[in-house]
Amino acid sequence: VVSLRTYFEEPSSEALGDADRPPAVIFENSFLDCDTQRALSADCERPSQLADIHAEPIFSAARRHTYVGFHSHKASWLAQVQGRKAWFLASPSREMPLVREPWEYVEARPEGVELVVAQPGDVLFVPEGWWHATWNLDDFVVGVGWESPDDGSSLEAWRASGAQSGKPKYLTQEMLYLAARAGYPDVLQSLLEWLGPMEDADEDRPYLLGAVAAGAAISGHLKALELLEPFSRRDGCWHPWALHAAALSGQDATVAWLLERGAATAALDSLNESEWAPSHAFQDGHAWTALHAAAWSGHASVVKRLLAAGADASTTIASGAAEAAVTCRVPRWRPSVEGEGATALHLAARRGHHEVVEALLSGAEGLVDLPDAGQAQNTNSNHNNNSNSHKK
Incomplete structure (x- = not known):
């Protein structure tokens, strides 16, 4: 594991020499849509033709002479923020070009490669x-963009598939998750209409869309959470992943909104085997509380709010030989087994989050300065996509 600062502060690739050049490109397309990404892309005008490519945010950072070999995926776009990047492109009608050192493509470019x-x-x-x-050509190369879940026509095709029978041919939770996380309430509402009504009083059923709600919470999409509420509660309580996602990403208004609607501060972020989550969103590890997540990420305002709502700062992460051997399905948005036996205070101190440490030591003092749950609804547009990104 290496931080971005360490990655770029090491001697330049020219000084290191070819044998010791940085071995990898830092690339992430499953992170939290955040202020940093918006700030980096602020000077890049996005063509209107790309407006619908908005499912998974992309962040790319690299040193000189690092590269990624030939591959393909869903439609995507990348805005070049800093440095130059060489792209080698080939039509999908041909076989994948052989993966070689990128400069070899310049010396002897394969037929059909642009x-x-x-x-x-x-x-x-x-x-x-x-x-x-x-192929990254400079020693500080940064790009941001978005990747699409499809070619842009699948939603219309999906709707058309149900035009005759009254029910579409398929409805996957992945579709719901993408709509919730990207903040498309109209699309999400269409999908949920096909799913049908769900009574919150049914205590025996499993949480139907807990991970989907987490996708909305992690980006602060309150309208999407409103639509998902009947599908993400059981016995009056929200699925814990919703609160954990909001706490981890610093969505203070969303945390307030969820707490007001019955989200439990003591709930652990484990996911039952029967519950769905996108493969990139979960891992095996030890369960955390929302307070652990907020403290780890350094969100003092969220920590204060959780404490004011009754969060127990003395709760520890699983420790001891017997407990340490037991893992469960937990979010991949945070470390899996970091801090066994640690409280939220330990995690905050370990990462140098001084304001969080002070908040935990002094309780919830100062919460009056934070926006209350009532303001959350009115400031939704300011909080959409407002979170901190985490490198896996």
Whole structure:
């Protein structure tokens, strides 16, 4: 594990020499849509044709001469923020080009492979299925963008599939999750209408869309959470992943909104085997409380709010030989087994979050300065997509 600061503060790749150049590109397309990404892309005008490509945010950072070999995926675009990146592109109608050192493609370019160099300010669109490889040409290369879950036509095709029978051919929780996380309430509402009504009083059923609600909470989409509420509560309580996602990403208004509607501060973020979650969103590890998550990420306002709502700061993460051997399905948005036996205070101190440490030591003092749950609804547009990104 290496931080971005360490990655870029090491001697330049030229000084290290070819044998010791940085071995990897830092790339993430399953992180929290955040202020940092919006700030980095603020000077990049997104063409209107790319407006629908908005499912998974992309962050790419790299040193000189690092590269990624040929591969393909769903439609995506990347805005070049800093440095130059060479793109090698090939049609999906041909077989994948052989993976080689990128400079070999310059010396002897395979037939059908095009070369494009993206400069800062350029936006490059890669259609679904196109083979592409990249080569970073400068010692500080940064790009941000978005990846699509499909080619943009699947929602209409899905709706059309149910036009005759009154019910679509398929409805997956992945579709619901993407709509919730990206903050498309109209799409989400259409999907939920096909799913049908759900009574919150049914205490015997499992949480139906707990992980889907977490997708909305992690990005602060309150309208999506409103739509998901009947599907994400049981016995009056929200699925714990919703509160944990909001706490981890610093969505203070969302945390307030969930607490007002019965989210339990003591609930652990484990996921039952029978409950669905996207494969990139869970891992095996020890369960945390929402207070652990907020303390780990350094969100003092969320920590204060959770304490005021009755969160127990003395709760520890699983410890001891017997307990340490027991793991469960937990969010991948945070470390899996970090801090066995630790309280929220231990986690905050370990990461140097001084304001969080002070909040935990002094209780919930100062909460009056924070926006209350009533304001959360009115400030939804300001909180959408407001969170901190975490590198896996």
